[in-house]
Amino acid sequence: MSFQDVKPLLKVEELSHYYGQQLGCRDINFELYPGEVLAIVGESGSGKSTLLNCLSTQINPTMGKAYYRFADGRVENLYEMSEADQRTLLRTDWGFVHQHPRDGLRMGVSAGANVGERLMALGHRHYDNLRSTAIDWLSRVEIDADRVDDAPRTFSGGMQQRLQIARNLVTNPRLVFMDEPTGGLDVSVQARLLDLIRKLVSDLGLSIIIVTHDLAVARLLSHRIMVMKGGEVIEQGLTDQVLDDPHQAYTQLLVSSILQVGT
Amino acid sequence: MSLAEISTEQDAYNFAYLDEQTKRMIRRAILKGIAIPGYQVPFAAREMPMPYGWGTGGVQVTASILGPDDTLKVIDQGSDDTTNAVAIRNFFAVTSGVEMTMKTSEASVIQTRHRIPEEELTEDQTLIYQVPIPEPLRFLEPRETETRKMHALSEYGLMHVKLYEDIATHGHIATTYAYPVMVEGRYVMDPSPTPKFDNPKMHKNRALQLFGAGREKRIYALPPFTDVVSLDFEDHPFQIQEWPDTCCAMCGAKDVYFDEVILDNEGSRMFVCSDSDYCETRQADGHYGEMHAEYKERIQ
Ligand SMILES: Nc1ncnc2c1ncn2[C@@H]1O[C@H](COP(=O)(O)OP(=O)(O)OP(=O)(O)O)[C@@H](O)[C@H]1O
Ligand SMILES: [Mg+2]
Ligand SMILES: [Zn+2]
Numbered sequence: 213m214s215f216q217d218v219k220p221l222l223k224v225e226e227l228s229h230y231y232g233q234q235l236g237c238r239d240i241n242f243e244l245y246p247g248e249v250l251a252i253v254g255e256s257g258s259g260k261s262t263l264l265n266c267l268s269t270q271i272n273p274t275m276g277k278a279y280y281r282f283a284d285g286r287v288e289n290l291y292e293m294s295e296a297d298q299r300t301l302l303r304t305d306w307g308f309v310h311q312h313p314r315d316g317l318r319m320g321v322s323a324g325a326n327v328g329e330r331l332m333a334l335g336h337r338h339y340d341n342l343r344s345t346a347i348d349w350l351s352r353v354e355i356d357a358d359r360v361d362d363a364p365r366t367f368s369g370g371m372q373q374r375l376q377i378a379r380n381l382v383t384n385p386r387l388v389f390m391d392e393p394t395g396g397l398d399v400s401v402q403a404r405l406l407d408l409i410r411k412l413v414s415d416l417g418l419s420i421i422i423v424t425h426d427l428a429v430a431r432l433l434s435h436r437i438m439v440m441k442g443g444e445v446i447e448q449g450l451t452d453q454v455l456d457d458p459h460q461a462y463t464q465l466l467v468s469s470i471l472q473v474g475t
Numbered sequence: 476m477s478l479a480e481i482s483t484e485q486d487a488y489n490f491a492y493l494d495e496q497t498k499r500m501i502r503r504a505i506l507k508g509i510a511i512p513g514y515q516v517p518f519a520a521r522e523m524p525m526p527y528g529w530g531t532g533g534v535q536v537t538a539s540i541l542g543p544d545d546t547l548k549v550i551d552q553g554s555d556d557t558t559n560a561v562a563i564r565n566f567f568a569v570t571s572g573v574e575m576t577m578k579t580s581e582a583s584v585i586q587t588r589h590r591i592p593e594e595e596l597t598e599d600q601t602l603i604y605q606v607p608i609p610e611p612l613r614f615l616e617p618r619e620t621e622t623r624k625m626h627a628l629s630e631y632g633l634m635h636v637k638l639y640e641d642i643a644t645h646g647h648i649a650t651t652y653a654y655p656v657m658v659e660g661r662y663v664m665d666p667s668p669t670p671k672f673d674n675p676k677m678h679k680n681r682a683l684q685l686f687g688a689g690r691e692k693r694i695y696a697l698p699p700f701t702d703v704v705s706l707d708f709e710d711h712p713f714q715i716q717e718w719p720d721t722c723c724a725m726c727g728a729k730d731v732y733f734d735e736v737i738l739d740n741e742g743s744r745m746f747v748c749s750d751s752d753y754c755e756t757r758q759a760d761g762h763y764g765e766m767h768a769e770y771k772e773r774i775q
Contacts, residue, residue: 318636325636332632333630333633337708
């Protein structure tokens, strides 16, 4: 496998997943480049989460391949890696931000422990260093240092999402998956979170694959967009192009409905 | 006199209660545990004629390895006289008829809840722990499928999350019992409910150490001379409990695990060895603490 001059971070080929007889997603093909933000949009049940979970190796797809380029240039099909290597990848070189904080945080331990967990998994064994690294990351996601010993359940929804992001970014991942990260939040809280994600993307050169059914979120964050329907990608391209000049009737419908809501 | 000697009837119980097939099954689990130090081997635990909290896991392990020539010692909180220890000793006296002892040095098999004897064990001895909760990861990860995976892949970051949280909350590692250990650099093990004071005694111990959890149906083992290292942080190193400037009121011992005994309503108290056999042996050898009658006599 060689990518020649252009070197995508991720190259997905003919990926399909069925839950028994039930279609999850079908025949997905795309490439993701370093520093790129890709939005996956579509209605409920269109297969967005299924695809995201396949890409992040939390589901083993029924068919297909996904080639990932490691920092050292090595390229591997994710689905041929051992489970141990997949799990290591997921908690070091990758991040995963869940819609519900309770799925992505350890609610029973402090914010500092949440941020430090990945480092401890990598063998960091100095308490004071772990704690100051946690404080540093909390400030980067705009959480006060004096909350470092507080449990996430004492945090607001927006803070919990920012804590989830900090907890993921502490190992300097190159690729972060996000499933409806702004889902349950108020509009103003949402806007602040989106601003933060944008800033982190440009500061850290992150690649992000974000699932959302909110086209405004996709417009604000993503460079490229994939529109899914019935488990398939029906349209993909540069975000502005797709949203300003949708080719598929379904995408046109999506865009017009958001315009009606937005104005 | 044992049951067999006074009765002409056929034995009501198989030797040591369990039938031979069950013992073989448990021995297989024990052998597997010895082959993979620190790994929790599932086994088909039997109902025992006592409640779970009484150490049915340890009892089943003891029953499976006990032979007619063994000498058994049973301790609970370091003492041979507590209700739990007496009940288990009686159980084996009736069902196996093996010789019983309170002396650590005379026992070939020692079943314990909580303490490891102060006296150094030898390669001829087996120490059997009664374990209530064998899973060290349970505190932060309730899903059994996930904890098994973590053990399989040696993913133990979570254990340090727990210790981190301890320090964040208390300023130091406040875990004093069930203090997690790394076994041979591979499996994290819960020595519960042993006090951390005894963790260093597990390390490279000459005796075979077996752990039985009845309710959770797990057996694990430390073969002789196994590496057992208590988890910690570089800036918060593992420390055992300490009683500075304290000597046993009865035998004068230092550097042992102490029980605090309240003497009266005024709050006077004394510290004595939690290991009662160790204490009595020292007294018999002429070591006295300040509350000992002989000591007082000597002073006068
Ligand atoms: N665990 C599962 N078992 C069986 N079918 C499933 C499972 N998870 C999802 N599906 C089905 O797969 C299809 C795609 O679901 P998926 O969750 O990927 O959609 P989605 O686009 O993320 O929807 P939403 O916006 O509601 O989160 C749906 O028909 C769904 O019912
Ligand atoms: Mg979804
Ligand atoms: Zn004493």
